[in-house]
Amino acid sequence: MAKTNMKWSGWKTAIQRTESIASSNGDSVAEIQQRLNELLYDAGKVDGIVGMRTLCAAKWFFIRNGLGENINWTQQSLNVLYSANAVKGLDYDIINWEPGEAPQAYLQKDPLWGDVAYDASGTSGVETIGEAGCGPTAMAMVVSTLKTTAVVPPYLCDYALDHGYRDPNGEYGTSDSFFRACAEEYGLNSARRNFITKENASSSARASNKALFEDMKQFLATDSLIIVSVGESPYTGGGHYLVVYDIDDTSNIEDAKVWVADPNAYQNTDGLGAILPSSCCYTVRQWLDGYWAKRAIRIWP
Numbered sequence: 634m635a636k637t638n639m640k641w642s643g644w645k646t647a648i649q650r651t652e653s654i655a656s657s658n659g660d661s662v663a664e665i666q667q668r669l670n671e672l673l674y675d676a677g678k679v680d681g682i683v684g685m686r687t688l689c690a691a692k693w694f695f696i697r698n699g700l701g702e703n704i705n706w707t708q709q710s711l712n713v714l715y716s717a718n719a720v721k722g723l724d725y726d727i728i729n730w731e732p733g734e735a736p737q738a739y740l741q742k743d744p745l746w747g748d749v750a751y752d753a754s755g756t757s758g759v760e761t762i763g764e765a766g767c768g769p770t771a772m773a774m775v776v777s778t779l780k781t782t783a784v785v786p787p788y789l790c791d792y793a794l795d796h797g798y799r800d801p802n803g804e805y806g807t808s809d810s811f812f813r814a815c816a817e818e819y820g821l822n823s824a825r826r827n828f829i830t831k832e833n834a835s836s837s838a839r840a841s842n843k844a845l846f847e848d849m850k851q852f853l854a855t856d857s858l859i860i861v862s863v864g865e866s867p868y869t870g871g872g873h874y875l876v877v878y879d880i881d882d883t884s885n886i887e888d889a890k891v892w893v894a895d896p897n898a899y900q901n902t903d904g905l906g907a908i909l910p911s912s913c914c915y916t917v918r919q920w921l922d923g924y925w926a927k928r929a930i931r932i933w934p
Contacts, residue, residue, distance in 0.1 A: 662687070665706070668714055669694055673722035675782045689788040693722060696745065722783030730778050732856055733879045737777035738907035739786050741770040741896045746787045751794070753803035760803060766790050768807030768860075770896035771874040774907070775858045775932050776819050786896075789815060805872055812860060812930045824931045830864070831924035839921055843886065846917045849929060850880040850889070857933040866925035867915065868895055877929075880917070887918040 662681040669676040669690045677686035691704045697720045698713050713719055721728070727737045741747065747763030762770070769789035776784045793799050798811035809825060816823040826845055829838040849859055859877045868875060874896070881889035892914050894907045920926055 665691070665714070670782070672714075672719055673728070673782050675722070675777075675780075675784045675788070685791050686788055689785050689791075690722075690783070693783055693785050694719075697722065702745070723777065723781065727778055728781055730781075732854055735892075735908040736774045736858055736876055736878055736894055737783075738894060739770050739773050739777075739896060740898060740907050741766040741786060743786075746785075749787055749790070751790045751799065753799060753801055755801040756803040762786060762790055765803070765806045767874045767896045768811060769793050771860050771876050771894075772812055772815050772932075774876050774894055774896070775860060776815065776821065778858060779821060779856065779932065779934055780819055784819075792818070807874075809862070809928065809930065812932070816932055820934075822933050826929045826931070828924075828926045828928065830927060834924065842921055842924075842926070843917070845926075845929060846880065846889075846891075846920070847886050849877065849931075850882075850886065852931050852933070853877070853879055855933065857931055860930040860932065861926050862928040862930075863925050864927055866923060867913075868893070868925075869897070872927075873897060887916065887921065889917050890914050891917060891920060 662683055663679050666676040666679045666687055674690035674694050676690035695704055700710050742763040749762050750759050751762045751766045752759050770786040773784050773786045773789050793807055793811050798808045800806055813823045828842050861875050861877050863873050876894040877891055879892040883889040893909050895909055896907055898907050
């Protein structure tokens with residue numbers, strides 16, 4: 634029996650589709666896109682076409698401005714859109730982000746989209762963003778921060794699905810190729826470096842991995858964020874993507890703490906959000922001892 638097409642259930646169904654996104658007083662799609670972009674909601678190209686990027690931007694605008702989860706362009710919602718007091722897509726600290734500071738925080742299990750399908754076509758079940766969307770969620774944190782525009786995880790999950798970056802067998806979630814392609818889509822640069830894993834470790838493995846952490850520290854001092862693919866570790870029992878945004882300045886890099894934003898941190902568990910507290914961040918020495926890191930993907934303007 635074929636799987637039910639559940640793509641975007643729970644997100645798309647909340648959108649009130651009409652003949653046009655245009656309002657009754659004649660505001661065009663392009664005008665709304667332009668204003669959403671001005672408010673740092675990623676509506677994409679101002680082309681008058683209501684695509685998923687525009688819909689995600691509009692939905693995020695409605696949520697951020699307390700207008701509900703359904704998109705419904707009324708005179709009231711338009712007044713909010715064009716108001717000088719409209720809530721922007723990003724908070725002040727992200728708009729004014731500096732290297733070494735925490736990035737925009739998203740959780741893949743956020744109730745707004747955690748149950749939305751991010752489905753591997755070759756599996757019997759239907760996987761969700763909450764279960765398998767760590768890669769697009771991590772990239773949404775990075776792109777939102779570096780481009781100063783709110784790019785939400787559901788849109789990047791849709792992008793990954795549409796461009797074939799979702800692993801059809803459900804074994805590894807999202808292909809590393811997704812990060813390079815997504816970076817290019819948003820005018821960003823990317824570069825991938827591989828750690829030596831425990832299975833392939835030699836006498837020089839620790840020194841090589843330590844040198845990569847030293848390079849990461851230097852990269853993070855510039856306008857860079859790093860997505861790290863990790864294996865079994867305190868963060869996951871299997872494969873997972875994290876965002877590393879800072880490494881402490883210490884005389885011995887092994888003593889430095891690695892500061893992490895985790896898209897799979899449990900929301901509302903002792904207040905734990907995606908930006909992990911010091912107690913949940915570990916030293917380079919612990920990372921090296923455990924061979925936690927597999928790959929590092931640097932993203933920068």
